Structure formats: C-alpha cells, structure tokens
Amino acid sequence: MSISSMIPRSGKVRAGLVIVAVFVVFAVFGPMVAQHDPNATSFDMLEPPSSDHWLGTTQTGQDVFAQFMTGARTSLLVGLLAGIVSQVVSVVIGLIGGYLRGAADDLLYILTAVFLVIPGMPLLIVLTGYLPSRGLFAIAIVIAITSWAGSARVIRAQTLSLRNREFVEAARATGENRMRIMFFEVLPNMLPLVASGFLFSVIGGILSEAGLAFLGLGSLTTTSWGSMLYFAQNSQALLAGAWWWYVPPGLAIAVIGAGLALINFGIDEFSNPRLRTGSRVRRAAPTSRAAGGDATAASAQAAGTRTADAEPGGAAGAVEPDDADAGEETAPAAPALRGSEMEGSPIIEVDGLQVDYPTAFGDVHAVRDVSLTLRRGEILGLAGESGSGKSTLTNAITRLLRDPARVVGGEITYRDSEGRGTDLLHLEDRELRALRWNEIAVVFQSAMNALNPVTSIHAQFDDVIRVHRPGLSPARRTELATEHLERVGIDANRLEAFPHELSGGMKQRVAIAIALVLEPDVIFMDEPTTALDLLVQREVLDQIVRLREQYGFAIVFTTHDLALLLEISDTVAVMRHGRLVEYGPARETYVDPQHPYTRALLSSLADLGSLA
Amino acid sequence: MRYLLKKLGLYAFIAWAALTLNFLIPRLMPGDPVRVLIAGSEGQIDPEARDAIAAQFGLTDDPLIVQYFHYLADLARFDLGVSLSNYPVPVIDIISGAMPWTLVLVGVSTVISFLLGTGLGVLLAWRRGTWSDHVLPALTFLNAIPYFWMALILVLVLAVGLGWFPYAGAYDRTMFPELSAPFLGSVAYHAALPALTIVIGSFAGWVLQMRNMTVTILGEDYVSMAEAKGLPGRMVLFGYAARNAILPSITGFALALGAVVGGSMLTEVIFNYPGLGYTLFQAVSAQDFPLMQGLFLIISLAVIVANLIADAAYVFLDPRTRQGA
Numbered sequence: 001m002s003i004s005s006m007i008p009r010s011g012k013v014r015a016g017l018v019i020v021a022v023f024v025v026f027a028v029f030g031p032m033v034a035q036h037d038p039n040a041t042s043f044d045m046l047e048p049p050s051s052d053h054w055l056g057t058t059q060t061g062q063d064v065f066a067q068f069m070t071g072a073r074t075s076l077l078v079g080l081l082a083g084i085v086s087q088v089v090s091v092v093i094g095l096i097g098g099y100l101r102g103a104a105d106d107l108l109y110i111l112t113a114v115f116l117v118i119p120g121m122p123l124l125i126v127l128t129g130y131l132p133s134r135g136l137f138a139i140a141i142v143i144a145i146t147s148w149a150g151s152a153r154v155i156r157a158q159t160l161s162l163r164n165r166e167f168v169e170a171a172r173a174t175g176e177n178r179m180r181i182m183f184f185e186v187l188p189n190m191l192p193l194v195a196s197g198f199l200f201s202v203i204g205g206i207l208s209e210a211g212l213a214f215l216g217l218g219s220l221t222t223t224s225w226g227s228m229l230y231f232a233q234n235s236q237a238l239l240a241g242a243w244w245w246y247v248p249p250g251l252a253i254a255v256i257g258a259g260l261a262l263i264n265f266g267i268d269e270f271s272n273p274r275l276r277t278g279s280r281v282r283r284a285a286p287t288s289r290a291a292g293g294d295a296t297a298a299s300a301q302a303a304g305t306r307t308a309d310a311e312p313g314g315a316a317g318a319v320e321p322d323d324a325d326a327g328e329e330t331a332p333a334a335p336a337l338r339g340s341e342m343e344g345s346p347i348i349e350v351d352g353l354q355v356d357y358p359t360a361f362g363d364v365h366a367v368r369d370v371s372l373t374l375r376r377g378e379i380l381g382l383a384g385e386s387g388s389g390k391s392t393l394t395n396a397i398t399r400l401l402r403d404p405a406r407v408v409g410g411e412i413t414y415r416d417s418e419g420r421g422t423d424l425l426h427l428e429d430r431e432l433r434a435l436r437w438n439e440i441a442v443v444f445q446s447a448m449n450a451l452n453p454v455t456s457i458h459a460q461f462d463d464v465i466r467v468h469r470p471g472l473s474p475a476r477r478t479e480l481a482t483e484h485l486e487r488v489g490i491d492a493n494r495l496e497a498f499p500h501e502l503s504g505g506m507k508q509r510v511a512i513a514i515a516l517v518l519e520p521d522v523i524f525m526d527e528p529t530t531a532l533d534l535l536v537q538r539e540v541l542d543q544i545v546r547l548r549e550q551y552g553f554a555i556v557f558t559t560h561d562l563a564l565l566l567e568i569s570d571t572v573a574v575m576r577h578g579r580l581v582e583y584g585p586a587r588e589t590y591v592d593p594q595h596p597y598t599r600a601l602l603s604s605l606a607d608l609g610s611l612a
Numbered sequence: 613m614r615y616l617l618k619k620l621g622l623y624a625f626i627a628w629a630a631l632t633l634n635f636l637i638p639r640l641m642p643g644d645p646v647r648v649l650i651a652g653s654e655g656q657i658d659p660e661a662r663d664a665i666a667a668q669f670g671l672t673d674d675p676l677i678v679q680y681f682h683y684l685a686d687l688a689r690f691d692l693g694v695s696l697s698n699y700p701v702p703v704i705d706i707i708s709g710a711m712p713w714t715l716v717l718v719g720v721s722t723v724i725s726f727l728l729g730t731g732l733g734v735l736l737a738w739r740r741g742t743w744s745d746h747v748l749p750a751l752t753f754l755n756a757i758p759y760f761w762m763a764l765i766l767v768l769v770l771a772v773g774l775g776w777f778p779y780a781g782a783y784d785r786t787m788f789p790e791l792s793a794p795f796l797g798s799v800a801y802h803a804a805l806p807a808l809t810i811v812i813g814s815f816a817g818w819v820l821q822m823r824n825m826t827v828t829i830l831g832e833d834y835v836s837m838a839e840a841k842g843l844p845g846r847m848v849l850f851g852y853a854a855r856n857a858i859l860p861s862i863t864g865f866a867l868a869l870g871a872v873v874g875g876s877m878l879t880e881v882i883f884n885y886p887g888l889g890y891t892l893f894q895a896v897s898a899q900d901f902p903l904m905q906g907l908f909l910i911i912s913l914a915v916i917v918a919n920l921i922a923d924a925a926y927v928f929l930d931p932r933t934r935q936g937a
Contacts, residue, residue: 121874257756
C-alpha cells in the first residue's frame with residue numbers, strides 16, 4: 001500500500017489536516033483581517049461579541065478577536081519552533097546513540113533518561129524563572145530543551161533495529177561514511193517516527209507555552225492564547241461570565257492539539273496496519289504474510305481460468321473475473337481429487353468452502369470451493385506455497401479467521417464419535433468455546449509467539465483445564481499438566497518455567513502438550529516445525545507421529561514442505577491459488593501425481609534429492 | 613534482579629544529575645539571579661546587601677567545585693537554604709508543608725486516571741470496528757485540552773455555576789487541621805475538583821496508548837491460541853491481551869508522569885491548592901530563588917521515586933526481566 005492510497009481514505013487524517021490548515025490561515029492572515037490592534041484599549045469594556053468586536057472585548061476594552069488571531073500566530077510559531085528544535089535534537093541524539101552503540105550510546109542513553117525522568121514543566125518554570133528577558137524564541141528553545149527526550153528514545157530503538165538491515169550493511173560494505181549512512185540511509189526509513197515525534201513536539205510546545213503564559217511566565221510583551229487566559233483569569237472574567245474571552249483560546253489549544261494528534265493517527269496506522277479503523281479494511285488480515293500472499297494468489301488467479309469443478313452451488317457471491325488475460329498458467333488443469341482412502345468415520349467435513357478477503361481493490365478469493373473429509377485418526381497433509389490459502393482454510397475450520405476475512409459460502413461440519421453433526425460455521429459462541437480444545441485443538445506455526453510470554457507454562461495448561469474441566473481439583477490439574485509435559489519429553493520441573501526460558505524446540509513441544517491435554521479428536525498443526533532447525537524438527541515430528549498412535553487423534557498438518565508431508569501423512573491435499581488441485585492418498589499422490597502442479601513440485605523435490 | 617539493580621543505578625544517576633542540574637541552573641543561566649532579585653525589588657533591597665544575598669545562595673567567589681561540595685554538604689543536612697519571600701523560614705519547612713497535599717492529590721488522581729484509562733483502552737480495543745472507533749477523535753480532543761483551561765471550565769460550571777464544590781483551598785478555613793472525620797471529609801471535598809481535573813486531563817492519554825497496544829497484541833499468535841483454547845472472552849482479553857499490552861504503558865510511565873505532574877501544578881495554581889505546584893508558582897512570582905530550586909529538586913526526586921516504583925511493578929509483571937535472578 002502506498003501513502004497516496006491511504007491518507008485520503010482516513011477521515012481522521014483529513015479532519016486533522018483541515019483543522020491545522022484552518023489555524024495556519026488564522027495565524028497568517030488573521031491579524032490582517034482583525035479591525036483592531038490587539039493591545040489597544042478602549043472604553044468598550046467587557047462587551048459581548050458584536051459586529052464591531054467579533055469576539056467581544058476584554059476588561060480593558062481590547063478586541064478579543066484581534067488578540068485571538070495574534071495568539072494563533074504566537075502559539076503556532078512557538079509550537080513549530082519548539083517542535084523543530086526538539087525533533088532535531090532527538091533525531092541527532094537517537095541516531096548517533098543507536099547507530100554508534102558503545103560508550104557514546106551509553107552516555108546518550110543516560111542523558112536521555114535524565115531528561116525523560118526529570119519532569120519538564122517544573123524545569124521549564126525554573127528555567128524561565130531565571131531568564132532575564134523572555135522572548136518568544138527563548139521560550140521556544142527552553143521548551144525544546146525540556147521535551148526532546150521521549151522522541152530520542154523512540155528513534156534510538158528504531159535505529160538499533162535498522163542498523164543491521166541489509167541495506168545498511170550494504171552501505172557499510174561500500175565504505176560510505178557513518179554520517180552519510182546515518183542521515184541518508186537510516187533516517188529516511190524512520191520518517192514516520194520522526195513525523196509523529198514532530199507532531200507531538202508541536203502539541204507539547206503549544207501546551208507548554210500556554211501553560212507558562214498562563215502562569216505569567218511567558219513572553220510578557222506578546223499576546224498568546226496563554227496570556228489571554230492569564231489576563232482573563234486575573235480579571236475574574238469567569239465570574240463575570242465573559243465566556244467570549246476565555247473560551248476561544250482554550251478551545252483553540254484543544255482543537256489544534258487534537259488536529260495534530262489526528263494527523264498522527266494516520267501515521268500510526270500507516271506504520272502499524274493493525275490499528276486501522278473504518279468500515280472497509282478494519283484490520284489487516286490475520287497476519288500480513290497470509291494477506292499479502294493471498295492477494296498475490298488472487299491476482300494470479302484472476303489471470304487463470306475457471307476450472308470445471310463440482311459443487312457449483314457453493315459459489316455464492318464469489319464472482320470470478322474470467323475475462324482476464326492469459327497468465328502464467330498456460331494450460332488449465334483439472335484438479336485431481338481422489339479423496340481419502342481412510343477407513344473410520346468422518347470427523348470434519350468441508351463442503352464447497354469459500355473465503356473472501358474484501359480489500360480496497362475488490363474481494364480476494366482466498367479459498368475457493370474447497371471440499372474435503374477428515375476421518376478419525378487420519379493425518380491429512382495440507383501442502384501449498386505461501387498464499388495458497390491453506391492457512392485461511394484451516395483458520396476457517398477452527399473459526400480463527402480474523403477480520404476482514406469472510407466465509408461467503410460452503411459448510412463445515414464436525415461429527416462426534418456417534419456421527420452427530422455440528423455446523424461449525426453457525427455455532428454460538430458458548431457452544432463453540434465448549435467444542436474448542438475439547439475436540440479441536442491447534443498447534444500454531446511458531447511456538448515462539450504462541451505461548452503467552454508473561455505467564456508460566458503451568459498457568460497456560462491450567463487455564464484451559466480449569467475452563468473445560470471445572471470439576472477437577474487444582475492438584476489434579478497440575479498432575480494432568482505434568483503428565484502431558486512428560487509425554488512430550490519435557491521434565492516436570494519445567495512446569496513453572498516461563499516461555500523465554502525454553503528453547504524453540506521445547507516451546508513447540510510444550511504447545512503440543514497443551515494441545516493434547518484434553519485429548520481432542522483432531523489437532524490442527526500449522527507448520528509446526530518450520531521455525532525449528534532440522535534436527536529438532538525431526539524429533540518433534542517423531543513425537544507427533546508417536547503421540548498420534550498413542551491417542552488416535554486426527555491431524556491436519558499444514559506445510560509447504562511436500563516431502564515431509566508425503567512421509568508422515570495418510571492423505572495429501574495440495575492447494576494452489578485457493579483451490580485444491582490434488583487430493584488423495586499420500587502413497588498414490590507420490591507414485592502417480594495427477595495434477596501438473598503436484599508433478600512439478602515432486603520433480604523439483606527429486607532434483608534436490610529430498611526423496612532419495 | 614539484575615534488571616532492577618541496573619534501573620536502580622540509572623535512577624541514582626538521574627537523581628545525581630537532578631541535584632547537579634539544580635546546582636548549575638542558577639550559575640549557568642544568563643543573568644545573575646541576585647541582580648534580578650535586586651532589580652525586581654524596586655529599590656527595597658539595598659544594593660549593598662548584594663553580597664549577603666549572594667552568600668545565602670551559596671553564590672560565593674569560591675571556585676565552582678568548592679561551591680558544589682558546599683551545596684552537596686548542605687543537601688546532606690537537608691539544608692535547602694532559606695526562603696526569601698518568607699524570610700527566614702527554611703525552604704525545607706515550606707516544602708514539607710506543601711508536599712503531603714501534592715502527594716495525595718497527584719498520587720491518587722494518577723492512579724485513578726491510569727486504572728480508568730487502561731481499562732477503557734482495553735475495552736475500546738476489544739470493541740474496535742464498532743461505535744467505539746468514533747470515541748477516539750473525542751478522546752484525542754480531550755487529551756489536547758490544557759489542564760488549566762479544563763480547571764477553569766470545571767470551576768465555572770461545577771463550583772461557581774452549580775455550587776457543588778468549593779473552588780479554592782484544600783480544606784474549610786474555619787476548621788482546624790487535625791485527624792478527624794469532618795476535617796478529612798473537608799479535605800476530600802476540596803480535593804475532588806482538582807482531582808477530577810487531573811483525571812479528565814490525563815486519562816485519555818492512557819486510553820489511546822492502551823487501545824493501540826491492545827489492538828496490536830490482539831493480532832499475536834498467543835491470543836489466537838487463547839481463543840482456540842475456548843477460553844471465555846474475558847480471560848482472553850485480560851489474561852492474554854491486556855496482560856501483555858499493559859507492559860509498554862508501564863515503561864512509558866516516566867513520560868506520562870512528567871506531563872501529569874506539570875499539568876497538576878497548573879491545576880493547583882487555579883485552585884489555590886497549597887501543594888508543591890502552587891508553592892512553586894508563588895516562588896517564581898516572588899522570585900524566591902532558593903525556594904524555587906528546592907521545589908524543583910524535590911519534585912524531580914519524587915518523580916524519580918515514582919518511576920522506580922513503576923519499574924519494580926514492571927519486574928513483577930514481566931518475567932523476562934527476572935532472568936538471571
């Protein structure tokens with residue numbers, strides 16, 4: 001997404017820009033429009049707004065409108081000046097500290113901490129107390145001195161994370177000097193942060209100036225919103241009910257502050273898509289990897305052709321642009337769906353499932369017309385490259401799809417051991433919660449992120465047991481947790497450990513143990529081994545297969561590693577562009593792949609020697 | 613506990629920096645405070661008293677380092693000099709009289725504001741994509757209102773207009789300060805409006821931060837896993853999402869607290885509340901430099917201690933900082 005496609009769409013940013021623009025116009029042209037001198041006194045004392053005095057007059061007969069406009073100029077000027085100075089200081093200090101590391105960083109970090117912790121306003125008051133003459137410029141500089149630290153710390157953190165990126169390494173390798181790298185390579189990559197820091201500095205500057213002036217510590221010769229309030233307060237304007245005097249300046253400070261903060265919303269949402277609000281794209285897809293991948297899948301799909309497929313009834317609402325140009329797929333191949341050969345009763349039946357992601361560019365069909373049946377005890381391997389829709393498919397079944405993904409067609413049925421079906425897609429929250437983990441458990445892609453970092457392993461076993469088995473005593477719950485931990489080969493004394501104290505492989509095994517604890521009928525494993533190194537991957541896989549034999553649960557195993565799937569699965573399903581292209585027993589699929597895509601995948605494996 | 617020790621070291625350093633800054637400000641600022649004082653007195657102070665006043669400040673002709681050690685030695689004896697505007701009351705006495713008022717007022721309202729703000733932030737994050745998103749611009753506006761203006765409006769509406777609250781002072785002047793129920797009631801009654809100002813002025817910031825952080829955390833895998841576990845929404849929200857999202861709020865405490873302290877100083881001025889902020893304002897107006905500096909020092913130290921407490925809470929909440937304990 002580019003900046004141009006985003007800013008105009010956010011109502012908040014638009015409102016913010018309009019507000020700020022209005023005040024800039026006030027500041028620039030207001031004093032020219034005003035018919036009175038802001039300091040000229042008259043005998044029209046404390047008069048309400050009239051055609052002559054648009055915002056009434058003060059105690060000494062000064063024109064409030066003229067003062068207000070001059071005040072806008074003062075406030076914006078001080079805010080801007082303080083914002084620029086404080087942002088320059090924080091960028092220089094943050095960049096140098098974060099980039100150079102070492103002693104310079106330590107020193108600057110401590111310096112920043114000092115200014116961060118020492119409260120700004122008292123320091124400001126004391127400093128201005130000592131200023132012999134308080135000009136606007138001096139006030140702005142003093143404000144900047146007391147306010148740069150927060151932003152410097154943010155910029156330092158970002159610099160630390162950017163300094164080892166490839167483009168910076170490359171610049172270092174070509175022998176660019178450090179100053180150039182810092183200001184021309186690193187700095188441009190954190191402009192959103194700098195902009196956001198600048199906006200807050202301006203707000204802070206305006207507020208601080210107003211506060212000082214209100215205390216009578218501002219520039220005594222200049223009219224500002226703060227000094228207006230100072231005089232209003234001192235001449236009892238409030239008690240006199242002279243709202244036209246004290247309401248406009250205070251309101252103006254709040255409105256311009258809000259305007260600047262609204263613009264900052266846009267910056268925040270640009271750098272963190274999850275924060276977006278609004279009707280269309282509420283949040284970015286569950287994870288950017290899935291959304292981005294699916295978007296590319298869909299555009300590639302748009303270039304393909306409609307495959308002659310069963311289940312036309314499932315296609316509700318998903319309109320396919322089939323008049324597109326010929327794409328990379330030259331010959332459309334029919335999907336080869338042989339189905340599962342497993343015996344045993346079905347446990348999950350997916351029928352004609354369609355999942356869409358609405359985007360700014362139209363609906364993306366992430367899963368199109370997928371039907372499959374998982375039987376008790378079966379290992380179904382779901383293969384496909386990133387963005388093929390496999391994660392969207394499993395998330396739809398486990399009801400973990402995130403906004404804006406929508407199931408637009410098809411059915412998913414869960415069958416218990418007696419064959420009674422439950423419509424998973426239309427389950428009430430309470431019933432869904434009861435089914436979850438009891439019958440359907442999930443092992444997430446990366447256990448590094450799947451365990452709550454701030455609670456112990458014990459707590460993460462315990463909450464799920466407590467919720468689903470309310471009758472069990474705490475001692476029994478602990479016993480269950482220990483038992484399952486040991487079953488995946490982890491010593492019971494690690495029960496009280498926190499996730500960060502375990503290795504990657506251990507975390508993944510803990511995640512599996514938690515999945516097993518209620519002895520579910522089926523476990524969804526989303527690339528459970530991808531993040532692990534090869535040796536650990538093997539151990540974890542062996543464990544999964546062994547546990548399956550022991551407990552007899554079914555597994556839906558997602559991965560892009562076809563070789564691995566063929567080895568452990570009973571049945572294999574291959575997805576591409578949101579569709580099942582191959583679905584059949586693992587052995588047959590290996591010996592006799594029907595779909596050209598599967599064949600291509602397998603032959604590339606053979607070239608690599610993976611199946612040797 | 614290495615984390616906490618490191619923090620302790622850092623804050624000790626910051627405290628030292630605050631002491632030193634306090635020493636250096638009057639010596640480095642353009643303009644001689646003594647001359648400012650004499651000029652400001654409009655002839656009431658005899659220019660010949662200059663040296664005596666300078667000595668009061670510790671601004672002698674000794675080398676800076678000697679002055680510095682004198683300054684530290686005085687501090688060690690809690691000697692912050694003598695107030696000029698309330699001559700000859702020691703600064704430390706004035707401060708210890710004002711301190712409890714501010715501690716209670718700002719302390720209580722900061723805690724209320726933090727709890728209210730973070731709670732509301734979690735709620736808004738949970739209900740995002742609905743009506744709640746429209747609350748955000750309103751909160752942004754609230755967050756940008758200057759404390760002192762908010763105080764003025766509240767005084768006007770609630771104290772002057774409706775007469776619900778007193779608009780100045782910390783307790784009923786007809787009462788004698790003692791530990792009795794009526795007196796404490798009067799204190800609470802007088803503190804209500806200033807506290808309300810501080811809470812309204814500061815809670816929106818907590819809401820916005822907590823909402824954004826919780827929304828970000830809700831996208832994490834461990835929240836999906838909690839959901840997949842079939843835990844009730846409440847548990848997912850508080851045990852997993854909010855529990856993690858609150859951590860940056862606590863590390864950001866320093867930043868926010870500084871703003872709250874600044875804002876509450878202005879609030880005290882408006883309510884004539886006899887705390888540190890009001891006293892500082894009076895000291896600056898009266899150009900009572902020893903009092904001004906003493907107050908700055910004490911306020912800084914109080915904020916440093918508050919930050920240390922926040923960091924201790926952080927250690928308690930985030931096991932990752934306890935590594936190597």
